[in-house]
Amino acid sequence: MDGYQRDGETEAERLDRNWDELLQELRVTQTGVQILTGFLLTLPIQPAFQDISDFERSAYIAAISTSILATCLLITPVAMHRWLFRQQRKATLVHVAHRVAISGLFILAAAVVSVMALTFSLVLDQTAGVVAACLGVVLFVAAWVLLPLRLRHRLTRPEGP
Numbered sequence: 001m002d003g004y005q006r007d008g009e010t011e012a013e014r015l016d017r018n019w020d021e022l023l024q025e026l027r028v029t030q031t032g033v034q035i036l037t038g039f040l041l042t043l044p045i046q047p048a049f050q051d052i053s054d055f056e057r058s059a060y061i062a063a064i065s066t067s068i069l070a071t072c073l074l075i076t077p078v079a080m081h082r083w084l085f086r087q088q089r090k091a092t093l094v095h096v097a098h099r100v101a102i103s104g105l106f107i108l109a110a111a112v113v114s115v116m117a118l119t120f121s122l123v124l125d126q127t128a129g130v131v132a133a134c135l136g137v138v139l140f141v142a143a144w145v146l147l148p149l150r151l152r153h154r155l156t157r158p159e160g161p
Contacts, residue, residue: 015090022077022097029074029101033108036115037067055126056118059133063114066107073104109140 009017040063043049052060077097084093113136121129 012090015094018094019090019097022094022101026074026077026101029105029108030071033067033070033074033104033111036111037064037071040064040067040115052122053126055129056121059114059118059121059129063111063118066111066114070104070108070111073100073107076100076104105144109136109144113137113140 040060043060077093077100080093080097080100113133116136117129117133119129120132
């Protein structure tokens with residue numbers, strides 16, 4: 001959420017804009033995490049699931065747990081909005097929903113990394129699962145943390161000619 005007010009924008013307009021931007025972002029993530037969770041929920045009823053290794057079972061438990069938690073967190077702002085609707089609490093809603101959404105994204109990254117570990121372990125072997133998970137962590141940290149922080153840093157410095 002940007003904390004900056006645009007020229008001529010009131011505080012209420014800024015909060016409405018921030019809330020709308022957050023909802024747009026959540027629409028993208030909610031669909032993906034719900035599909036991931038639904039898919040993961042079907043795995044234990046597959047006959048071959050009973051033959052997976054302890055590592056694969058642990059990766060599955062990590063994946064389904066984090067996927068369910070991410071689903072919860074990424075839908076929480078909608079539930080908060082319903083409970084706070086017409087309570088004159090937009091600033092609180094935007095602030096807390098922003099934090100919950102960031103937490104949901106980190107948990108979603110953990111879910112995807114767990115799925116990577118499970119999938120590579122099933123297709124190749126446990127070592128490949130561990131390597132894939134480690135590479136997944138690096139990928140998500142680079143794309144979801146380092147890149148945005150670098151862009152934020154660049155935007156706070158004056159641009160040269």
